[in-house]
Amino acid sequence: MMKGQRGPWLVLLFSLGMSGCMVGPDYRRPTIELPQGFKEGAQWQRAVANPQGALDSRWWLDYHDPVLNELMTRAAQANQSIVAAEAAYRLAQAQVAASRAGLWPTVSAGLSGSRGVVGSSSTGSATSSSTSSSTSSASGTSSKSVEQTVSATLSASWEPDLWGLVRRGIESSQATAHASDALLAGVRLSIGGSVASNYFGIRQLDIDIRLLEQQQRINQQLLDMTQTEYTQGTASNDQLLVAQDQLTSVVAALQTSQRSREQFEHALAVLVGVAPAQFSLAPVDSFAFNVPATPLSLPSGLLQRRPDVVAAERAVAAANAKIGVAEAAFYPNLDLTAQVGYRSSALGGLFSVPNRIWSVGPALAETLFDAGARKAAVSEAEANYDQQVANYRGTVLGALQNVEDNLSALNHLQAQVQAFQQIHQRNQQLFGSQQAQQKAGTVSLQAVLTQQLVLLQTEQNLRDSQGQLTQGSVALVQSLGGGWHATGDSTAQPAPAK
Template identity: 75%
Template structure:
């Protein structure tokens, strides 16, 4: 410890300068491994036929595009925009991201010295006796008082990069938190789109089922008349009743499911279900955004879960350096400058000036293996996060393959149902023509109309599933396939 006397100052400053230069030199060192993204072998193409190219993961690529505009539905666009502002999961994820940013700022603060200021005063009886009169005197047993004003500073230089590795870890964690926020936004918007399209599919189903219910009721009335006249059997009557009841039950299922989709959409946009209503659209037309023939891998690599997993591995790698830095000594530089006297008046005068400078070097000699255990823990954590990253990438590949497969088969299925629907339109037209010619009964025409409605329902259901499947594909690609 060096005091502020003039005769000691000249001899101590060169030593302190040498300590400072040595400290700056060492501060350029960083222990621990430099981060390399965990290696993973990526295929050159998707199995289901869509070609793509390799790309490097980019944390900033986690931002999603406005893919929902490709469905050309203003109601859907409004719902997605409302959910982005009011959904509680998004609000919570935004708060988590702000927390991660604050942690980065907290880590950066470790690079800078701590500066404080203090003003104190004391009054008391000296150690040699007591003063019963209560008046301050010059004797050794009199009342003593002291006043001081001190400006202090302390700094622990980042000799081995522990603070810088901590900043590196915090920054990677913040980028991961940003990716998770983008993932929540993508998940919510995809949920809104999927639930909305499911609701519109049920609007169509409900309209078609209501038509089937009316026709089945007409057929039942006709068969009841025929049964009374003896031209229809009891079995025919039971079958007609069963067909009507089946349609009624299916209609109740569809209406219940639509109500539940509406409730889910209300929560997604941040309102109570009682305050949310979407009028039905039985003539809704589904739109299917078609992906290009080449899907660049950048779309897959920007998936929020992939980015978050990769950033988690980067943060874990930096924590290895933090743990390894504990094996090296720490240097603490402290300084104080101020004034100390017996009275506040005249305190800030040159004779009352004091200052101290003091470097302190410390090293732990024995800790029972705690530091080695911390390093092993950090390395194991990195290995775990690296494995999780590779698993996330493989899972993302599977997710895309599954959704491409679903769309491929749903498209063929929709084509088949469309052919069935067109043939039944021709058959229904033929039945109507024969009815006008008097060669077939009204009952035959109604029966054929039922078949036509069922064929239309199968086609529209497949179209709805195909549209919802496109939402799942967009989500699996990280939020769209626009050029990055």
């Protein structure tokens, strides 16, 4: 290689060596002080917890309800919030690909041809002739010629990532894509939880409506009997008014339950991606609520399991990388360009050695004065990082509170179910006793019907508390991040949401 040709190649080798440098801080996940266990989960955490344990992406299968399974499938395919979140994740992936493209040179090819007339003039003596066909002037003569040029070129330009500007940008876009993936999982978990909660709410209202309709019939019987007794003079007007109020109260409660069921059904229709007018769910008179066992967990598991926590942590990583992007602006940019090709006046002999052309050369650029713009950009990136760290820690605290709230609710709901179960069992015995006494002729039909009303009310309380307990278990699955969790490495991409 000739001495004059070594310069560009030395610059290229130097740039390749320097491309391993990266300015800006390397990412470390912010530290957070976590409790050893949940305050409200003492009984729940007796066994050894496994933060990586199963809260499967199809957690609703543990409720063993085919209708719920079908609704979950429909929501996953057609819910518009999930569709929008999936599109946002694809956008984030495309941005990662665009960032990675900055590591590679840009190569372009060109083929061009031109043909034109070129004029020239020369000075001479002033002559004229009337018989000559040539055109002359007092000042000189002019002539024209046709020229053509054909060229084929291949060009390449590359800006080596000397200071990690591109690589920090890739880090930022990758972290953003990870956060988008976590947000997609969070939307799926939220929609799935809403579907399950609305579905169990509808089943709870189905039971309420059945029991209230039975109460309405019994109250109507009691009112008819009281009306007869009032006509006969054996019942007072006050007793008649009380009987009327009891019937009206049940009718009002029945309307409230029917309205709530219709609204739950409308909400469920939107969750599965159809208009409310195109969706209906047949009522079920008898429904068995099933509360599956929830996998044990520890507070530290929320950092890996909950989509919102993972998304907040990935936002911190993206903000950290942007500091390096801002700091890289303080360093010079090196641009390497090269071109090789052929140029000739005729297409036939274009690709021959004598017609070959080439050029290569570096260009170094540095900003000397920007009135503090780069410094301000670094300050902005650092402030954004601090903000994302605070948001991340706040998200973790909110997640801990969410789990504690749901554990507390489940603890009290379980005790409430047991209490209502005992009350219901006692009233079943009382109702049986009243029926036996009526057959013996020692108790009136009114007393039996009144006791039956009490029995229906205790059953309604029991079934309502069972429905609330089932919905509470769904809320706990959501608060634990059920259905999705990241890998153990906080810097790695979370497992795609299923």
